[in-house]
Amino acid sequence: MAATTGTAPAVQPLDRQAMLKEAGATGLVIFALAFGLLGFRTLDVPGGIDIQYRFGDVAAAVVIGILGRIALILLREHRPLPVLLTTAPLAVVLLVMLLAKFLFGPETGAELMRFLPFESLVVMWAILIVIVVLALRAARSQTHIASEMTVEDRDARMDRIGAKVQRAARRLGPVLLGIAIIFPFLPFADRRLLDIGILVVTYIMLGWGLNIVVGLAGLLDLGYVAFYAVGAYSFALLATGLDVSFWVALPFAGLMAASAGVLLGFPVLRLRGDYLAIVTLGFGEMIRIILLNWYEFTNGPDGISGIPRPSFFGLAVFKRSVTEGHTFHEMFGLQFTPIHRIIFMFYLILALALVVNLFTMRIRKLPVGRAWEALREDETACRSLGINPRNTKLTAFGIGAMFAGFAGSFFATRQGFISPESFVFTESAVILAIVVLGGFGSQIGVVIAAVLLIGLPEFFRELQQYRMLAFGMAMVLIMLWRPAGLLAHREPTIRLFGKGAAKEAEP
Amino acid sequence: MQNTFAYFLDQLINGLTLGSIYGLIAIGYTMVYGIIGMINFAHGEIFMIGAFISIITFLILGLAGITWVPLALLIVLIAAMVFTSIYGWALERVAYRPLRGSPRLAALITAIGMSIFLQNYVQLLQSARNKPMQPVISGGVEVMRDGDYVVSLGFMQGIIIVLTIVLMVIFSLMIARTTLGRAQRACEQDRDMAALIGVNVDRTISLTFVIGATLASVAGMMFLLYYGVIDFFIGFLAGIKAFTAAVLGGIGSLPGAMLGGLLIGLIEAFWSGYFTVEYKDVAAFSILVLVLIFRPSGLLGKPDIEKV
Numbered sequence: 001m002a003a004t005t006g007t008a009p010a011v012q013p014l015d016r017q018a019m020l021k022e023a024g025a026t027g028l029v030i031f032a033l034a035f036g037l038l039g040f041r042t043l044d045v046p047g048g049i050d051i052q053y054r055f056g057d058v059a060a061a062v063v064i065g066i067l068g069r070i071a072l073i074l075l076r077e078h079r080p081l082p083v084l085l086t087t088a089p090l091a092v093v094l095l096v097m098l099l100a101k102f103l104f105g106p107e108t109g110a111e112l113m114r115f116l117p118f119e120s121l122v123v124m125w126a127i128l129i130v131i132v133v134l135a136l137r138a139a140r141s142q143t144h145i146a147s148e149m150t151v152e153d154r155d156a157r158m159d160r161i162g163a164k165v166q167r168a169a170r171r172l173g174p175v176l177l178g179i180a181i182i183f184p185f186l187p188f189a190d191r192r193l194l195d196i197g198i199l200v201v202t203y204i205m206l207g208w209g210l211n212i213v214v215g216l217a218g219l220l221d222l223g224y225v226a227f228y229a230v231g232a233y234s235f236a237l238l239a240t241g242l243d244v245s246f247w248v249a250l251p252f253a254g255l256m257a258a259s260a261g262v263l264l265g266f267p268v269l270r271l272r273g274d275y276l277a278i279v280t281l282g283f284g285e286m287i288r289i290i291l292l293n294w295y296e297f298t299n300g301p302d303g304i305s306g307i308p309r310p311s312f313f314g315l316a317v318f319k320r321s322v323t324e325g326h327t328f329h330e331m332f333g334l335q336f337t338p339i340h341r342i343i344f345m346f347y348l349i350l351a352l353a354l355v356v357n358l359f360t361m362r363i364r365k366l367p368v369g370r371a372w373e374a375l376r377e378d379e380t381a382c383r384s385l386g387i388n389p390r391n392t393k394l395t396a397f398g399i400g401a402m403f404a405g406f407a408g409s410f411f412a413t414r415q416g417f418i419s420p421e422s423f424v425f426t427e428s429a430v431i432l433a434i435v436v437l438g439g440f441g442s443q444i445g446v447v448i449a450a451v452l453l454i455g456l457p458e459f460f461r462e463l464q465q466y467r468m469l470a471f472g473m474a475m476v477l478i479m480l481w482r483p484a485g486l487l488a489h490r491e492p493t494i495r496l497f498g499k500g501a502a503k504e505a506e507p
Numbered sequence: 508m509q510n511t512f513a514y515f516l517d518q519l520i521n522g523l524t525l526g527s528i529y530g531l532i533a534i535g536y537t538m539v540y541g542i543i544g545m546i547n548f549a550h551g552e553i554f555m556i557g558a559f560i561s562i563i564t565f566l567i568l569g570l571a572g573i574t575w576v577p578l579a580l581l582i583v584l585i586a587a588m589v590f591t592s593i594y595g596w597a598l599e600r601v602a603y604r605p606l607r608g609s610p611r612l613a614a615l616i617t618a619i620g621m622s623i624f625l626q627n628y629v630q631l632l633q634s635a636r637n638k639p640m641q642p643v644i645s646g647g648v649e650v651m652r653d654g655d656y657v658v659s660l661g662f663m664q665g666i667i668i669v670l671t672i673v674l675m676v677i678f679s680l681m682i683a684r685t686t687l688g689r690a691q692r693a694c695e696q697d698r699d700m701a702a703l704i705g706v707n708v709d710r711t712i713s714l715t716f717v718i719g720a721t722l723a724s725v726a727g728m729m730f731l732l733y734y735g736v737i738d739f740f741i742g743f744l745a746g747i748k749a750f751t752a753a754v755l756g757g758i759g760s761l762p763g764a765m766l767g768g769l770l771i772g773l774i775e776a777f778w779s780g781y782f783t784v785e786y787k788d789v790a791a792f793s794i795l796v797l798v799l800i801f802r803p804s805g806l807l808g809k810p811d812i813e814k815v
Contacts, residue, residue, distance in 0.1 A: 029593065029597060032589075032590060032593045033593055033594065033597060035590065036559075036560045036563060036564075036586075036590040037556065037559060037560070037563075037628075037629060037632050037633065038632055040563045040566075040567065041632065041633060041634075042559075042562065042563060042566065042633050042634070042638055044634065044636050044638075049562075049566065049638055049639065049640075050566075051563065051566045051567065051570065220612065220615070267796060267800045268796060268799065268800070270803075271799055271803060274540075274546055274611070274615075275754065275799055275803070277546070277615065278546070278747075278750055278751070278754060278795075279792075279795065279796055279799060281747065282747065282751065282792035282795060282796070283792070283796075285744075285747065285788060285792065286788070286789045286792050286793075289785070289786065289788055289789055290786075290789065292785075293783075293785040293786065425743065426623065429619050429623065432616070432619075433616065433619075433620070436612065436613075436616045437616075440612075465631060466627075466631070468623055468626075468627045469624060469627040469628060469631060471620075471623060472620045472621065472622070472623030472624030472625075472626075472627060473620070473624050474620070475616060475617070475619065475620025475623070475624075476602050476617050476620040476621055476624065479606065479613050479616050479617045479620065480602070480605050480606065480617065483606055483609035483610060483613040484609075484610060484613065
C-alpha cells in the first residue's frame with residue numbers, strides 16, 4: 001500500500017486470537033509454577049507442619065503475567081498507544097499511593113496504603129518498576145517508530161559505551177581514587193558509610209584478584225573463597241596463637257594462600273574450563289568442611305574470636321589508653337575517637353586493593369602476563385609457541401590466591417572474629433559475578449560491578465530477605481542483556497603500530 | 508566392631524539407596540551437558556523444588572484423608588513430576604535459551620544466578636526452617652542376623668532402589684527407541700545438522716530439561732521419604748554431588764551418570780561407616796579430583812578430541 005512510508009514499519013492487523021492464545025499460555029505456565037510453591041505455604045506448628053492457602057496470590061500472579069504478556073505482544077506488534085495509556089496512569093497512581101506517606105502525611109498515607117492489593121511493599125515496588133519499564137518502552141516506541149533498534153544495534157551501542165568507559169578509565173581512575181582518598185573526611189561519611197566503603201573496597205580487591213585468574217588467564221575458579229579463608233585463618237591462628245602482629249602475619253597469610261593455590265592447581269589445571277570450575281568448587285567446599293570439623297585446630301563452627309586489630313604500622317595502637325607504647329591520638333595530638341581506626345582500616349584496604357591493581361596493570365606488560373592472555377585466547381597455539389601452559393596457569397592461580405589471602409587477613413583483623421560461615425560458596429559466586437558482570441579483564445568494570453552489587457544492597461538493608469533473591473535475578477538479567485559483561489570491550493594490551501591502529505578500527 | 512560382613516552389608520544397602528538418588532539427579536546434568544554443553548548449575552534447586560512439592564502434596568493428601576499409602580505415593584509422584592518439570596522447562600526457556608550461542612561462561616553465570624534465585628524464592632515462600640515429615644513407610648525385611656546385630660533392608664530403601672531401576676529402564680528405552688530419543692541423540696551429536704534434517708532442536712532441548720527435571724523431582728521425593736526432613740538448601744550439596752557423579756561416570760554418558768551416582772553413594776556410605784561421617788563430602792570430592800587427574804573424561808566417557 002502506498003500509505004505506508006519507507007521509514008515506518010508496516011502495522012499488521014492484530015491477530016486477537018493468537019494474542020489471547022499466547023497470553024493464555026503464559027497464564028497457564030505461571031499458574032502451574034505458582035500453584036505448588038506459592039499457593040500452599042508450609043507452616044511450622046508444634047509437633048509438625050501445617051499448611052496455609054494463598055490462592056489469592058496465585059490468581060494475582062496469573063493476572064499480572066497475562067496482562068504483562070499482552071502488553072509485550074502489543075509492543076511487539078507496534079501498538080504502543082494502548083499500553084502507554086494504561087501503564088502510565090497506573091504507574092502514577094501506584095507511585096502516589098506508595099509515596100503517600102511522604103506527600104500527605106502519615107495518616108492519609110496509611111489510609112491510601114490500604115487500597116494496595118499486596119501488603120508487602122517490596123512486591124508493590126517491584127510491580128511498579130515493571131509497569132514503569134513497560135510505560136517507558138511504550139513511550140519510546142510511540143515517539144520513535146522509525147528508530148526501531150535491532151538487537152545488534154543495541155549491542156554495538158553498548159560496546160561503544162564500554163569502549164568509551166574503558167578509554168575514559170585512564171582519566172576516571174585517578175578521579176575515583178581521589179574520591180576514595182577524601183571519602184573518610186567528607187562531612188556525610190559516618191561510621192555506617194565507612195563500613196560500607198570498607199566492604200565495597202574489600203570486594204573490589206577480591207574482584208581484582210580473581211580477575212587475574214578468570215579475566216586474564218581465563219581459568220574459571222568457583223572456589224576463590226577458599227583462598228580467602230586460608231588467608232583469614234592463617235592470620236587469625238598466628239595472631240591468637242603465637243601473638244604475631246598483623247604486619248608480620250600479612251605476607252605469611254598471602255604465602256599460605258598462594259601455596260594452597262599452587263597445591264590445588266598443580267593436579268587440576270590441565271582440566272578444561274568446566275571441569276576446572278567444578279573441581280575448584282569442590283575444593284572450596286572441602287576447605288570449609290575441614291575448617292568446620294577440625295575442631296582442635298580451627299575451633300570448628302565456633303570460629304576464632306579475639307583477633308587483634310592492626311596497629312598503626314607497629315608504632316601506635318588505636319586505643320584510648322595503653323600501659324606501654326603509644327596511642328594513635330596521642331602521637332598525632334588528636335582527640336580520641338573510635339572512628340580513627342575505621343578510617344585507618346579504610347585506607348589499609350584501599351592500599352591493598354591498589355597494590356593488586358598496580359600489580360595487574362604492570363604484569364600485563366611482562367612476558368608472564370602476556371602469556372596468560374595468550375593462553376586464555378588459544379591454548380593450543382600457545383603450546384606450539386613454546387609456552388608451558390601448566391606453569392603459566394600455576395603462576396596466575398597462585399598470585400590470584402595470594403591476593404585473596406591478603407584480603408582474608410584484612411577481613412579477619414577487621415571483623416575480629418571469623419568462622420566457616422563467612423566462607424560459603426555464595427561468596428565465591430558473588431566475587432565471580434563481580435568479575436563477570438564488570439566484563440572480564442576490565443579493571444574499572446570490577447569497580448562498577450562491586451559498587452552496584454555490594455554497595456547498593458547494603459543501603460537497602462531493610463530488604464534483607466529479598467537481597468539474595470534480587471541478587472540472583474540481577475545476575476540472570478544482566479547476563480541476558482549483556483552476555484559478555486557490562487563493560488565488555490577488550491582492548492588489546494599491545495598493538496603493532498602504536499595508537500594510530502586504534503583510530504582506523506573506529507567506525 | 509560387630510560382624511564385619513553384616514556391617515559391610517548394611518553400608519552397602521545405605522550406599523545403594525543414596526547412590527540411586529544421586530544417579531537420578533546426575534542424569535539431568537549429563538543430558539543437558541551432552542546436548543548444549545553447559546553445566547546446569549540450577550539443577551540441584553530443581554531437585555529441591557521436587558522435594559518441596561512432594562511434602563506439600565503429602566500434607567494436602569493428609570488433610571484430604573487419603574491415607575492408603577500406595578495411592579498417596581502414586582499421587583505425590585505424579586504431582587511432583589508434573590509441577591517440577593514445569594520449573595525445568597521454564598528455567599531453560601527464560602534463562603538459558605536466549606543465551607544459546609553466547610560465551611559458555613555467560614550461561615554458567617546465569618545458571619548460578621538462577622540457582623541463587625530459586626533457593627531464595629523457596630526460602631521466601633516456604634520459610635527457612637527445616638520441614639520435617641512423619642515417616643510414611645516404615646518396617647523392612649531382615650536380611651541377615653548376627654547376634655544382636657540385625658541387617659535389614661527397609662521397605663523405603665527397597666522402594667527407592669526398585670523405583671530407580673524402573674525409571675532407568677523406562678528412560679533408557681525412551682532414549683534408545685522413541686522418536687524423541689532419536690532426536691535427542693541427534694542433537695547431542697550435531698545440533699546444526701539435526702536442525703537441517705528437520706529435528707525441532709528447540710523442542711528437543713526443552714524436553715531434555717523436562718525429562719531431567721522429572722527425574723530430579725523423583726529424587727527429591729525419595730530424599731524426603733528417606734531422610735524425613737528437607738530445607739531450602741538441600742539442592743546445593745546434592746547438586747554438587749550429583750554433578751560430581753556425572754563427571755565421575757563421564758559427562759554426557761547416561762549409563763555413566765548412573766554408575767557415577769552409585770559410586771558416589773557407595774563411597775559416601777562406606778566412608779561414613781568405616782571412617783568419619785564429617786569428612787564424607789571431602790572423600791567424594793577427592794575421588795573426583797583423582798578420577799579427573801588419571802582419567803579426565805570420566806569412567807565411561809569418550810575422550811575429548813581437540814581439533815585445531
